[in-house]
Amino acid sequence: MLTVPKPYPKEFRDDVVNVARNREPGTHLKQVAADFGISESCLTNWMKAADVEAGVKPGNTAAQNADLAAARRRIRLLEQENEVLRRAAAYLSQANLPGK
CATH class of the missing domain: 1.10.10 (Arc Repressor Mutant, subunit A)
Known part of the structure; x- marks a missing residue:
């Protein structure tokens, strides 16, 4: 290892x-x-x-690199949250269709 x-x-x-x-x-x-x-x-x-x-x-200084890494982590988390919400909205809109 x-x-x-x-x-x-x-x-x-x-x-x-x-x-x-x-x-x-x-x-x-x-x-x-x-x-x-x-x-x-x-x-x-x-x-x-x-x-x-x-x-x-x-x-880039060490502080700038740390800020950039934190921003990238935050963006990745927000993208994941957005994807969950998008899928939930799609699922719920399918459940509310007439005839189901």
């Missing part, structure tokens, strides 16, 4: 990004990532996300 690793705490991610941004010239991201026990691609993703959160790069 595949297990999903727990996400690193935000403070840890922020600290690693800060160290990566303030690294000494000649130090590669790969080395910074290895020092913290993460992959280079993970560090790169954290740095991109930090840039979006800071408004340096365009994109």
Whole structure:
């Protein structure tokens, strides 16, 4: 069974990004990532996300993504409720037809 690793705490991610941004010239991201026990691609993703959160790069922030996910869940629920009501109305209109 595949297990999903727990996400690193935000403070840890922020600290690693800060160290990566303030690294000494000649130090590669790969080395910074290895020092913290993460992959280079993970560090790169954290740095991109930090840039979006800071408004340096365009994109959705974590808060916007959470709002979007909540809105999608709400839309899905409303669509399901609408379908139930549509079917109930169709059933009840058939039951009230003359001759039945």
